[in-house]
Amino acid sequence: MIELTKDKKLYTVTVFSENTPGLLNQITIIFTRRQLNIETLSVSPSALKGIHKFTITVVTTHDMIEKVVKQIDKRIDVLKAYYNVDEELIFQEIALYKLSTEKVLEMGSIESLIRRYDARVLEMNSTCIVIEKTGLYEETQNLFDELSQTIGVLQFIRSGRVAITKGKVERLSDMLASLENAQ
């Protein structure tokens, strides 16, 4: 589990950028220079064509996240960078668990497990069963812990965080319009 202390929190950094090569590297080295470990990272095309969105989580102090986000925002091809704390966000992660079919059959039923965790089965064949669960970090972790202690997990993968702000924030297209107007 992520270690939080009195002055360190988990921050979610959101970056919108032009789709230029090498930007991921430019962003991650800014964290490295300040000795910050990235907890999770997800990169994908945003709702607007040609614009990429990075969602990065990191544990640090308020003072440090301010500085780091300014440095990211300063990169030429970054359109906008900002940060949020969990209270301001709706966020999800997705996890996949690969189980041995043989072990599951030995157990008998996994129905109650699937119901309790609100997970779903994606694949089932003679060798393996793949379960998917979306949720908070703790939730996907709890399922992992329970499976490990019982059936055993052959493979496990968790995505980076995807997040959306709760408040009414300026929409990306409005922001772009204001940038274009500055011309």
Add this chain to the structure above:
Amino acid sequence: MNTTIQLSGAHALIHSIIHEGTDTIFGYPGGNIIPVFDALYDYYNQIHYVLGRHEQGSIHAAQGYARISGKVGVCIVTSGPAATNVITGIGDAMLDSTPLVVITGQVGDTMLGTDAFQEIDMVGITQPITKWCYQIRRPEEIAWAVARAFYIARTGRKGPVVLDFTKNAQNALVTDYRPEKCTFIRSYVPVSKPNMAKIEEAAQLINQAKKPLALVGQGVLLGNAEVELTQFLEKADIPAGWTLLGESALPSDFRLNKGMLGMHGNIAPNLKTNECDVLIAIGMRFDDRVTGDMNTYAKQAKIIHFDIDVAEIGKNIPVDVPVLGDVKTTLPLITQLLKKTSHQEWVNSFAVAERKEKELVIEKEIHPKEGAIKMGEVIAKIADATHNQAVVVTDVGQNQMMAARYSKFAQSNSFITSGGLGTMGFGIPAAIGAKIGAPERTVVLFVGDGGFQMTIQELGTIMQEKVGVKMVILNNNFLGMVRQWQELFYHKRYSSTPMQNPDFVAIAKAYGINAAVVGEREKLDNAIEAMLSDDKAYLLVVNVEDNGLVYPMTPAGTCVTNIIVNGEKIVL
């Protein structure tokens, strides 16, 4: 040039560079940039090409040129080892906000990533030390990339840009070539619009201040805001100290110029930093060589920070009122709102520390009665002999700190030194670039015997280009600044600092450069006069005391008021 023409990528590159107003290029050729050099051959009447002797020399020359002329410095080199040789200059330009466009050759696009001969991942290496870097792989991108590179380098907080130019793109033909102009990038805001609320807040603080102190940085020079700065200071009667890179933004004899800040700066402005009630930082970035221990820095003061770069606000020192924007715009806006005031008592209070420093340090350094020649006296004499009109270039070490302390300036933008990176070897090539950028001015280089030998090969450039730089080696036969730390903090264990030196005069002469050596005080004036008697290159080797120390000194990381002179802490 309205009709489109068919050109090779190499020609298109040169064309685009000329289109940006460039008439001087520094560099060194090689296999993966040959097409560009071949194209240059066709533009000899529009471009002055300066061949260096090592790519590090070429890029430092481009930096010296950019800093004196205010134009973008251009440096073109080949791939691989040449590209890695310019890394130091790129890093130096990044830290000192120098506008550069560096073009490196690169292997053809089909070879990329194969560890081809002289392939190096230049974009990967330079991402953290450039404002922008881009690999041009197709000739159609040239006009766009060059326009964008120059725009980024010279706007906002200036800085270096790298264009890594693959060989296939140099050779291929561009059918629809037309040079472009870049004036806007949607993801890049070079200068924020002034925020009037912050300006009013800052003005109010200054109007209420009893003991204001201004800290002047290179931002004033980069923004050409010298006049706006003096008007601001005069109206509210604000004394000012300056950073190493802010030197010469204020004339040396300006009433409110209270001297240099930082580790080897003047006593008064450093002490006053922790006494003032409002500290006004103008285009400076609170470098640790200025602040010392940041936890004890100006805690009593309200801090106003003028800067063009939002990422500098609060980076090192918490700021009460940030004023973002170009100081050329923001300073007059604030001056308008200031009451015409006098802080006579406060301004005069600097005199106590000034007298003390003069008595304990300055007089002994510039007017010694006996013993070997001192660095400070050479610098002061040359300032006199050039009527404070010279461009002073320095290398790094004691020579640099002494030159900063004892040079005098009547003209702005006349001091060129490697501040942020502290690059030994910067001196000779930067002086070459400065002289090429300002041929009508006297350019004097102060350099140590160590630093001189780091880029000594550039004497060849001076010879070939007939660059009339006046070089002064302050020869103490030591790596002086390191020796100073060893004497003061490492029990006089002079590990790897004594230097056996060559016959510098003979070396200069071998390059066809006039040279002389002087070691006696009585002969110093004549030696300086001989050096300055014409506009040709000249090397003057001055044998100075071998155990000189730069004082005052605030040991690294200690409080800005912890000022040591002759081994003892100053108390007024």
